[in-house]
Amino acid sequence: MAKVGLFLGCITPLRYPGIESSTIDVLEALGVEAKILQGTSCCPAPGVFRSFDQEVWRALGARNLALAEEQGVEILNICNGCFGSLSESSHQLREDPKKLEKVNNILSQIGKKYNGTAKVRHFAEFLYRDVGLENIAKRVKNKQDHLKVAVHYGCHFLKPRMLKEIDDPERPKILDELVEVTGAKSIPYKDKQMCCGAGGGVRARTKDVAQKMTIQKMENINEVGANVIVDVCPFCHLQFDQGQEEVETKVPVLHLSQLYVLAFGLPKERMGVEAHAIPVNF
Amino acid sequence: MSEEGEPKLVNPEFTKEVIKRGADTITLCFQCATCTGGCPSGRITAFRTRKLMRRVQLGFKEDVLPSDELWLCTTCMTCDERCPRGVKITDIIMTLRNMAVEEGHMAEAHKRTAGMLIKTGHAIPMGDKFRELRKTLKLDEVPPTVLCDPKLYEDVVKIMKATEFDKLIGERIDG
Ligand code: SF4
Ligand code: SF4
Numbered sequence: 001m002a003k004v005g006l007f008l009g010c011i012t013p014l015r016y017p018g019i020e021s022s023t024i025d026v027l028e029a030l031g032v033e034a035k036i037l038q039g040t041s042c043c044p045a046p047g048v049f050r051s052f053d054q055e056v057w058r059a060l061g062a063r064n065l066a067l068a069e070e071q072g073v074e075i076l077n078i079c080n081g082c083f084g085s086l087s088e089s090s091h092q093l094r095e096d097p098k099k100l101e102k103v104n105n106i107l108s109q110i111g112k113k114y115n116g117t118a119k120v121r122h123f124a125e126f127l128y129r130d131v132g133l134e135n136i137a138k139r140v141k142n143k144q145d146h147l148k149v150a151v152h153y154g155c156h157f158l159k160p161r162m163l164k165e166i167d168d169p170e171r172p173k174i175l176d177e178l179v180e181v182t183g184a185k186s187i188p189y190k191d192k193q194m195c196c197g198a199g200g201g202v203r204a205r206t207k208d209v210a211q212k213m214t215i216q217k218m219e220n221i222n223e224v225g226a227n228v229i230v231d232v233c234p235f236c237h238l239q240f241d242q243g244q245e246e247v248e249t250k251v252p253v254l255h256l257s258q259l260y261v262l263a264f265g266l267p268k269e270r271m272g273v274e275a276h277a278i279p280v281n282f
Numbered sequence: 283m284s285e286e287g288e289p290k291l292v293n294p295e296f297t298k299e300v301i302k303r304g305a306d307t308i309t310l311c312f313q314c315a316t317c318t319g320g321c322p323s324g325r326i327t328a329f330r331t332r333k334l335m336r337r338v339q340l341g342f343k344e345d346v347l348p349s350d351e352l353w354l355c356t357t358c359m360t361c362d363e364r365c366p367r368g369v370k371i372t373d374i375i376m377t378l379r380n381m382a383v384e385e386g387h388m389a390e391a392h393k394r395t396a397g398m399l400i401k402t403g404h405a406i407p408m409g410d411k412f413r414e415l416r417k418t419l420k421l422d423e424v425p426p427t428v429l430c431d432p433k434l435y436e437d438v439v440k441i442m443k444a445t446e447f448d449k450l451i452g453e454r455i456d457g
Binding site: 206 | 388389416418
């Protein structure tokens with residue numbers, strides 16, 4: 001199994017640090033050699049910073065990628081935004097030598113070089129492929145059969161399909177399987193693959209538009225009576241957790257790592273659910 | 283956006299510039315509107331992905347760059363996934379947004395987010411509440427990122443200066 005460097009990003013450590021501690025505990029429980037990748041910055045966020053200036057977005061991305069390269073680890077993301085951003089920047093730098101050269105001219109000012117070899121991984125995809133459902137199943141101590149889960153994939157986990165090569169973005173199974181291995185039930189709902197509404201700088205700029213998308217998703221989630229939303233992205237997590245103010249039946253939110261803390265019987269206090277706006281009482 | 287009936291300024295240079303910046307798949311769009319049909323933003327706003335693509339093909343720069351609708355896309359990539367012509371729609375939108383920002387079209391909220399990156403190397407601030415929570419969770423009180431080492435933050439600042447991001451955002455970086 002590959003050695004991984006956990007990429008923290010921004011929203012996880014600064015808004016939902018429980019996702020950070022849960023991920024660390026879960027990886028350890030599964031025997032994964034994981035360390036936090038030290039000294040990283042914002043990925044930088046694909047919705048805002050890539051929209052503003054792709055040059056700075058690529059250069060800061062390359063610095064993060066170079067850190068993983070230096071330390072000989074695969075870069076493991078617990079956020080779809082970071083995953084999307086670093087997958088895309090590393091892809092561009094692999095495909096386009098001119099862009100790589102330009103970025104390296106900049107990195108030379110801080111004594112760094114990126115060779116274009118970093119491997120960008122997503123937590124869920126890593127668990128599925130490298131650890132495997134069987135090994136995860138062996139670790140499940142507390143069956144979560146009380147949970148009726150609305151699985152939310154988010155957008156940048158599986159799309160673009162050709163770049164990510166993880167699962168069919170229109171009819172995926174990977175995350176449903178990762179949820180159901182805990183004994184929880186993934187319930188189908190209308191427009192399951194729809195965006196949470198937060199991305200692309202929309203939450204920051206036009207919060208009402210983001211909210212309306214979330215409310216649409218919540219109508220569909222409540223229609224099937226789900227009692228929890230499971231996501232793999234702290235930004236979707238934040239949008240669902242803080243975007244349900246106007247929704248009558250509020251559904252709590254768990255990151256996949258937090259669900260595994262429950263299922264594996266790891267210390268619950270490391271889930272950090274104090275940070276959640278919607279109480280989590282599992 | 284021009285008023286109905288008002289003649290629009292066609293600017294072929296605009297289309298060429300978009301293509302030059304790498305968004306060359308814009309020429310492939312044959313206006314089927316599959317993109318619009320699946321767009322979650324278009325469901326609740328007047329933003330129409332197909333129309334945006336057409337305006338770029340026709341060179342309606344003044345319709346596109348200053349518009350609010352350019353910023354209603356969540357980059358969900360549903361359109362990219364479904365487009366029968368392989369138009370890289372979100373890449374095109376990224377290119378257009380970069381051009382809009384260069385021309386000075388940037389919302390205050392986005393300037394604040396950009397300012398945060400310049401000031402800290404992260405997109406959001408670190409609050410006391412979360413410091414405390416990190417301690418309770420037995421994590422490093424300050425995350426082991428550029429936040430915990432001024433020298434590493436300086437590296438990030440150098441990159442932002444080298445790419446003139448600070449100038450673009452209109453924020454001076456001290457030192
Ligand atoms: S789906 Fe593709 S070809 Fe059809 S209108 Fe949209 S961009 Fe053009
Ligand atoms: S990527 Fe943007 S334009 Fe395309 S479907 Fe999603 S919100 Fe609409």
